[in-house]
Amino acid sequence: MNLTELARSSGEWLRGSGPESDIVISSRIRLARNLAEFPFISRCTPADRGEVEKRLRNHVIHVQAGGELDYLNVNDLKGIDRQFLVERQLISREHAESEGARGVAIAENEQVSLMVNEEDHLRIQVMHSGLDLTGVWQQINEIETILCDQVVFAFHPKLGFLTACPTNVGTGMRVSVMLHLPALVITRQIDKVFRSLQKIGLAVRGLYGEGSQAMGDFYQISNQITLGKSEETLVSQVGDIVPQIIEYERKARDVLVKESHETLHDRVSRAYGILRTAQTISSEETMHLLSSVRMGVNLGLISDVAIPTLNELFIHTQPAHLQKLRGTELDTADRNIERARYLRRHLNKQDSGNGGKN
Amino acid sequence: MKCQQCDKLATFHITELTGGKPQELHLCEDHARQYLTRSDDETAAATTLAGVLAHQMAVGQTAEELARLDQRVCPVCGITFYEFRNQGRLGCPHDYLAFSAELEPLIINIHGETEHSGKRPARYAGGTDSRTQLIRLRREMKAAVSEERYEQAKELKDKIKMVEAAPLE
Numbered sequence: 001m002n003l004t005e006l007a008r009s010s011g012e013w014l015r016g017s018g019p020e021s022d023i024v025i026s027s028r029i030r031l032a033r034n035l036a037e038f039p040f041i042s043r044c045t046p047a048d049r050g051e052v053e054k055r056l057r058n059h060v061i062h063v064q065a066g067g068e069l070d071y072l073n074v075n076d077l078k079g080i081d082r083q084f085l086v087e088r089q090l091i092s093r094e095h096a097e098s099e100g101a102r103g104v105a106i107a108e109n110e111q112v113s114l115m116v117n118e119e120d121h122l123r124i125q126v127m128h129s130g131l132d133l134t135g136v137w138q139q140i141n142e143i144e145t146i147l148c149d150q151v152v153f154a155f156h157p158k159l160g161f162l163t164a165c166p167t168n169v170g171t172g173m174r175v176s177v178m179l180h181l182p183a184l185v186i187t188r189q190i191d192k193v194f195r196s197l198q199k200i201g202l203a204v205r206g207l208y209g210e211g212s213q214a215m216g217d218f219y220q221i222s223n224q225i226t227l228g229k230s231e232e233t234l235v236s237q238v239g240d241i242v243p244q245i246i247e248y249e250r251k252a253r254d255v256l257v258k259e260s261h262e263t264l265h266d267r268v269s270r271a272y273g274i275l276r277t278a279q280t281i282s283s284e285e286t287m288h289l290l291s292s293v294r295m296g297v298n299l300g301l302i303s304d305v306a307i308p309t310l311n312e313l314f315i316h317t318q319p320a321h322l323q324k325l326r327g328t329e330l331d332t333a334d335r336n337i338e339r340a341r342y343l344r345r346h347l348n349k350q351d352s353g354n355g356g357k358n
Numbered sequence: 359m360k361c362q363q364c365d366k367l368a369t370f371h372i373t374e375l376t377g378g379k380p381q382e383l384h385l386c387e388d389h390a391r392q393y394l395t396r397s398d399d400e401t402a403a404a405t406t407l408a409g410v411l412a413h414q415m416a417v418g419q420t421a422e423e424l425a426r427l428d429q430r431v432c433p434v435c436g437i438t439f440y441e442f443r444n445q446g447r448l449g450c451p452h453d454y455l456a457f458s459a460e461l462e463p464l465i466i467n468i469h470g471e472t473e474h475s476g477k478r479p480a481r482y483a484g485g486t487d488s489r490t491q492l493i494r495l496r497r498e499m500k501a502a503v504s505e506e507r508y509e510q511a512k513e514l515k516d517k518i519k520m521v522e523a524a525p526l527e
């Protein structure tokens with residue numbers, strides 16, 4: 001797998017297709033599994049870790065009929081490549097930063113990745129663009145069933161699949177959807193939505209910058225419990241609530257368009273203007289502005305840039321992507337300059353058609 | 359304001375909404391990025407577990423009882439309850455049985471349930487148990503080798519081979 005090649009595309013989670021993809025960025029399920037005959041990761045000797053990897057490696061690359069998955073030895077990867085995989089949501093931050101024998105198998109279309117020796121011996125992940133939890137569950141269930149026939153997972157008849165952390169025991173399953181909710185943020189309804197989600201046992205996360213706005217207005221909703229409910233129930237627990245949130249977000253967008261059209265149009269246009277002209281820009285500001293522009297495009301206020309281009313910019317302006325695309329390592333200050341240059345190049349060529357050399 | 363994890367300026371102010379009350383975090387760009395991309399399950403899990411454990415420990419246990427509890431050891435992997443409590447991660451599948459009395463209230467607290475009702479692998483009965491014993495056997499063999507008890511190490515090695523070769527149900 002050539003990571004530099006990979007850097008040029010936007011990956012599955014920001015591909016920007018699939019149902020409801022103007023609001024639902026991606027649907028993802030993760031399953032945690034452990035081999036019965038080895039200690040959990042924290043008690044593994046280096047030899048145990050090596051043995052776990054050796055045993056799993058050959059199985060995880062053959063989980064799909066379509067062809068072998070690529071296996072990357074994460075321990076041997078350079079720091080920037082590990083961060084690159086984190087930005088692409090193919091491995092977790094922990095997996096990138098821990099030590100010892102570990103790896104990841106990745107399907108060519110990036111919908112499937114299997115981390116070996118993360119917090120558990122095996123973390124299976126399937127991710128689809130847009131809202132498609134049923135499709136994701138079907139695919140991950142097939143993969144898990146194949147693996148179940150080849151290795152013995154730690155399983156207890158009463159407690160289910162046994163995991164290193166008791167918070168994952170049972171199904172070992174985490175279902176999540178990533179949502180883009182800028183209008184709920186602007187109309188200050190987002191906290192209300194969060195509180196109601198927490199009441200029904202769902203976790204919501206967002207990263208807050210200065211003030212009260214989440215990083216790029218992206219929020220992730222996931223199940224909190226993993227024991228006592230079937231996988232299908234957990235999938236619908238998250239899935240059933242999503243149409244309602246989409247509805248809230250659309251209503252909030254309607255209200256903004258109707259009641260403060262000029263303010264909204266101004267906000268979106270200014271964001272677009274800054275992104276096309278800035279000479280140095282942090283990734284936080286970039287995310288923040290791209291979020292406004294993305295909503296502007298979805299509402300028809302901006303027409304000369306496409307959603308896939310914006311999705312791609314969200315990921316290409318992340319530090320590791322930026323450096324891989326540039327072909328060299330850069331410090332924060334240089335990254336901010338390079339990021340601004342990258343944005344100018346990609347946002348100005350849309351209308352000028354001659355590559356916008358500014 | 360300084361970053362909570364280094365000396366740089368905190369430019370990110372994060373409100374973590376997972377769990378009970380919102381938690382404020384103040385971080386520099388690098389640490390905020392690290393936090394943002396940390397897998398959410400992990401963060402959520404760590405906060406819940408630490409909170410529940412702290413609470414459970416504080417309720418109705420004398421220092422003496424606590425110390426005794428902390429010294430309990432899993433016979434399979436050798437982890438103490440104290441080590442689990444500290445790192446929030448168990449040592450092996452057998453811990454769920456070895457510490458079952460201590461873990462049950464914790465599991466109820468997190469999940470509100472005690473029984474799995476999802477997918478079951480086609481084979482596990484007995485299989486998992488004998489497989490789990492391999493963890494203990496390998497650990498004992500390693501100890502025997504390092505203490506130069508070669509006779510015993512050889513016996514353990516044969517036993518491991520036998521268990522490994524045994525068919526699963």
Ligand SMILES: [Zn+2]
Nearest residue numbers: 361364386389
């Ligand atoms: Zn810092």
Ligand SMILES: [Zn+2]
Nearest residue numbers: 432435450453
């Ligand atoms: Zn143990």
